[in-house]
Amino acid sequence: MKHLIRLSLLFVLLLAVTRPVSAVVFVHLSDTHINVTGKGRFSQESIPTLRRAVAAIRIIKPAFVIVTGDITEYGDEASMAAYWAEIEKVGVPVHTVQGNHDKPRKPERFNRVVGATHPVFDIEGCRFIGLNLDLADEALALLKEQLADAKAKGIRSVFTFAHYPLLAPDNAAFNLSPGCASLQGERALRYLALAQEGGIVAHFCGHLHSSYDVADPYTGILSLPVPGCVDHKGAFRVCSVTDGVLSWSVFDGSTWPLAILESVPPHVRSGTAFLEGKVSLQLLAFGPEPVLEATLGGVGRDVLPPVVCTTAGRAFEGTLDCTQLKSNFYNLRAHLVDAAGNASDRTWRVLVKGGK
Numbered sequence: 348m349k350h351l352i353r354l355s356l357l358f359v360l361l362l363a364v365t366r367p368v369s370a371v372v373f374v375h376l377s378d379t380h381i382n383v384t385g386k387g388r389f390s391q392e393s394i395p396t397l398r399r400a401v402a403a404i405r406i407i408k409p410a411f412v413i414v415t416g417d418i419t420e421y422g423d424e425a426s427m428a429a430y431w432a433e434i435e436k437v438g439v440p441v442h443t444v445q446g447n448h449d450k451p452r453k454p455e456r457f458n459r460v461v462g463a464t465h466p467v468f469d470i471e472g473c474r475f476i477g478l479n480l481d482l483a484d485e486a487l488a489l490l491k492e493q494l495a496d497a498k499a500k501g502i503r504s505v506f507t508f509a510h511y512p513l514l515a516p517d518n519a520a521f522n523l524s525p526g527c528a529s530l531q532g533e534r535a536l537r538y539l540a541l542a543q544e545g546g547i548v549a550h551f552c553g554h555l556h557s558s559y560d561v562a563d564p565y566t567g568i569l570s571l572p573v574p575g576c577v578d579h580k581g582a583f584r585v586c587s588v589t590d591g592v593l594s595w596s597v598f599d600g601s602t603w604p605l606a607i608l609e610s611v612p613p614h615v616r617s618g619t620a621f622l623e624g625k626v627s628l629q630l631l632a633f634g635p636e637p638v639l640e641a642t643l644g645g646v647g648r649d650v651l652p653p654v655v656c657t658t659a660g661r662a663f664e665g666t667l668d669c670t671q672l673k674s675n676f677y678n679l680r681a682h683l684v685d686a687a688g689n690a691s692d693r694t695w696r697v698l699v700k701g702g703k
């Protein structure tokens with residue numbers, strides 16, 4: 348009862364008919380390893396898994412897609428062309444960088460078939476800088492230029508995307524075990540110095556083929572590798588940027604509906620971003636059918652009473668009153684049910700600076 352009285356004050360979940368004006372929704376995909384050579388690894392599954400991802404992305408309708416390398420297994424022209432033929436079916440701009448499997452030190456074929464070596468674009472006050480880090484000196488020079496230009500133009504939110512992560516498992520100082528490389532040594536320090544000065548929020552990447560979301564402990568810059576598309580059922584990351592705050596959900600298209608908790612940065616290892624005061628929550632749902640019910644609550648010791656929306660839609664708003672919570676980690680869970688009866692749960696771990 349005490350829980351109910353205390354916690355019923357915490358959430359008021361109201362239906363909102365539109366998403367926040369400032370939100371940008373995009374998809375981060377990686378490691379498709381397309382192989383149409385008829386031999387070797389991924390020759391059977393690479394095209395079907397990419398098609399699965401593309402079908403899901405078409406339902407989400409993001410503003411754009413970034414792809415962080417290893418688009419092919421062998422870097423051959425036929426596989427690059429097959430990659431592009433499939434990925435362009437998402438129907439929105441796609442910005443791709445090369446990975447170590449894409450012959451990254453010789454970008455001419457990639458340039459001819461896919462696009463620029465270091466793609467850069469602006470959208471809704473954000474700048475995205477794609478880097479081929481196998482050409483590290485060139486990439487870091489371009490990064491320096493782009494950050495200076497962004498600063499001159501008053502662009503506040505800058506993101507980078509490349510194949511290699513900034514940090515990888517079992518190592519927090521860039522000295523990596525074989526086969527698990529990240530941006531290393533002096534080049535990592537150069538990146539981080541530029542990134543810190545330029546206010547980079549996050550670095551999207553692949554290469555690890557698994558999740559290892561982590562913040563650089565010295566600069567706070569997020570390193571966000573997404574699970575490999577080819578070996579995780581076409582998985583990808585759906586992201587939103589709202590007023591400079593990045594949020595995301597990783598998804599493989601197997602259970603609709605999907606949701607992002609906009610405006611709320613998920614906690615990652617070594618991350619220090621926290622929520623305090625009264626926080627506006629924006630729950631944005633995606634799926635082939637409209638969402639009829641959305642419940643937002645807590646998981647674990649601090650169970651929050653569910654609040655259900657009963658009107659069809661895909662954007663919901665609520666308020667989290669952190670002043671009624673203790674400083675701690677909380678798992679916020681959304682439960683969604685769509686018009687076809689499909690149900691799914693999504694959970695975000697957040698750090699709260701409470702008032703108790």
Ligand SMILES: [Fe+2]
Nearest residue numbers: 378417554556
């Ligand atoms: Fe890969």
